[in-house]
């Protein structure tokens with residue numbers, strides 16, 4: 059009997075699978091083991107860099123593909139699928155699908171705007187590790203990892219709010235796109251967590267040879283909206299510091315009552331229960 063479908067979990071890390079304050083995922087450990095046993099891959103889809111996510115994946119014992127820097131690229135462990143998916147490039151231990159230009163392109167664009175917006179912005183590369191520590195509150199080791207970026211550059215706007223629009227327009231004229239997060243304006247190419255999700259879902263569908271991939275995306279913030287809109291089911295994780303992100307869709311939307319990993323477990327369990335009706339499921 060051949061499989062007719064498979065299931066995938068896409069998840070934001072900070073404030074979703076990881077506690078907003080402590081970064082703990084302890085409440086989710088039991089469910090992560092169950093998902094593993096049921097052959098439901100958990101795919102990290104984060105604003106974090108490759109090296110940051112590699113460190114968290116090692117802690118999680120997760121060997122699945124992952125999405126970095128807000129959808130800028132998908133990293134697939136080499137040999138994870140039987141062949142390299144179309145459009146990927148080989149890099150180190152990975153097959154990589156890039157949806158954004160490289161960081162250097164955005165550094166060049168910022169350099170180009172340095173004189174016109176003098177003193178009005180700072181960014182990670184120019185600030186260096188010490189500057190990043192004071193901008194973010196990260197310790198030295200974490201600031202070092204956060205600065206090992208490949209596809210995007212976080213900018214801190216220091217000027218008048220009204221001037222920021224002109225700055226964003228100037229970046230867009232240079233081919234960049236910007237995403238406003240809590241503290242930083244991130245400069246990258248035309249990518250987002252939703253497009254990366256859709257690409258990877260199709261790769262699984264082809265690799266598994268299934269008719270349908272049933273998926274859920276879990277996220278707590280504005281930079282998760284594109285992936286929450288793109289997934290079969292959206293799980294909005296309650297945040298201790300801000301409201302749920304606002305979605306256009308209203309169907310197949312779950313909202314956790316608990317925060318962080320407790321809310322993650324709550325919502326993923328609901329989804330598993332309602333999607334567990336088809337026993338012709340893919341098994342690795």
Ligand SMILES: [Mg+2]
Nearest residue numbers: 070072073279
């Ligand atoms: Mg988050």
